[in-house]
Amino acid sequence: MIGPADMQQELKQLYRKWPDIRRYLKTLGCDSVSAEDVFQEALLIYVRKRESSEFELTVEPFFYVRNTCKLLWYNQARKEQKQISTELHENIAAIEDGWFEKEMKIREVESTLEKLGAQCQELLQLFYGLGWNMVDIAKKIGLRNDKVAKAQKYRCLQKAKELIQEQELTVEPIKA
Template sequence: MKTQEIVEQIRQGNHKKLKKLYKYFPVVKKWLISRGCDKELARDIFQETLIVFCEKCRDEDFVMTSSVDTYLFSVSKFLYYNHARKAQREQAQDLNDLEIAASNDVDEWKEYESKLNIAERAFRELGEKCKQLLEMFYLHKKSMKEIASKLELRNEKVAKAQKYRCIKNVKEQVELLMNQA
């Protein structure tokens, strides 16, 4: 499949191709394990790589200059360096342009991720239905009508009101967690 096609699909909220991307996992995993990661960590890093990739896909200006596998591998490497730097083990060396790009993406993501930390925690506290609803809307870009029928809500309006309540819940939770911190 063409690289841009994958990017396009993910941009539109279709994540069915994610499974396909795992075919690059064994190579990445091998490299990570050769660097001393255990299997768990290797998997976590690759999954985070996929998230970075998906997030990147949302950016309409994002154009893949390399193939997906090269990009994923680079991102995984930097996520690993990032992790290792924290453990003060390893420094990235000998970067080429492409890898600098990946490195920037990773730095960006890491910064963003730490900011999101509290909101994500709050989100996870939500009820299952709320989670589903917000995921459908913000991740899969489903219309309110589709959401209503999927979640067996009476109509769009009810779904909309429900969404409002869900968001309010998260916000309150975020504020609560912030005050605790």
């Protein structure tokens, strides 16, 4: 586990390596716009991994992030049916696991949540992400009191569920 302040510091360190990562991704055929997304995603995964108690960092953060970048880019390229270098193919299997699969599922839901209103998004992020209490959240997003905030949270959750189910309905037929 790692404190938020230390995490910030570590993120800063990793951002200094961004030019290296970008160069690396370019050698794998990734354009610079995708590269930035991939890098951000990899950092996010790194942050989330560091939070889970089971995770043990066996390599330098930089190499972990770089490998994650590679994996993410591999997935993206496969989806977009781009040419994948054989070198990329070979080393991928080792990294992919159950955690990663679930993470990708969460990522999908995350992007679905972006369809919610801004207030709903903020509310859910504050409550689930940062663990704020309802009183503070109500103040922050301009609701009368914590009860209103709680009711609003319920509505947001319902809306989110609907969106996810919609998403699954539209996605699954394609899969099949």
